[in-house]
Amino acid sequence: MIADVAVEVRLLGPVELIVDGLTATPGGPRPRAVLAVLAASGGAPVSAGKLAESVYSDTGKPASRTTVQVHVHNLRQTLGTHGESLRHGPAGYQLLGVHADIRRAEDEIGRARAAEQARDTGGAAAGYRRALALWRGPFCADLPDHAALDPARNLYAEMRWEALEARIAADLRAGGVPGLVRELEELVADHPLRERFWGQLMVALYQEGRQAEALERFRQARRVLAEEAGVDPGPALRELERA
Known part of the structure; x- marks a missing residue:
């Protein structure tokens, strides 16, 4: 409470x-x-x-x-x-x-984005962490059959993913945090079609001096995207590989 x-x-x-x-x-x-x-x-x-x-x-x-x-x-x-x-x-x-937790999550994400704009990397990461801590599962997880809730369910699912990606981006700008590579390895395994996680994993590996592994992850992402979605990596991921 x-x-x-x-x-x-x-x-x-x-x-x-x-x-x-x-x-x-x-x-x-x-x-x-x-x-x-x-x-x-x-x-x-x-x-x-x-x-x-x-x-x-x-x-x-x-x-x-x-x-x-x-x-x-x-x-x-x-x-x-x-x-x-x-x-x-x-x-x-x-x-x-x-008080509704969805409103608090929106407010925390708004403050985190404001911290990003102010170049306050630590404040942004902390704000995203506070927002993400509010999720105990999917929106109205105990009401999966109520189709009328699907628009909100999709909205808050995507909001959660975007907040997680933004939090990881802030951690990477700060030079990384312990356990970040492991977290990203699990994320790409569970959600292989979210390209940004692949790119963030490549950066995290590179920051740890593991350049060869970072390039191998790009090749792995290319195979997975081709096999599961029939697409090539997007421009951001290709540019990261070239860099």
């Missing part, structure tokens, strides 16, 4: 609701989906129809508005003395005054 935050919603992993420092996560997938959709909206109203469609997207047909009202009522009860955070108006339902 974050200090001075009465209600916290965590979406970067399984859905969690923390009220006054205690876990109060709704037990079923439907109410958790209601919570996720409202929290992800950032306080913007969500219509009853949209909420019904989103919460029952795994069934292929929306719920009735009465069913949605029941879920909302139960969620308001779960919020206890903070039930007024969940409001209903002409434009729909709003969840206001709560």
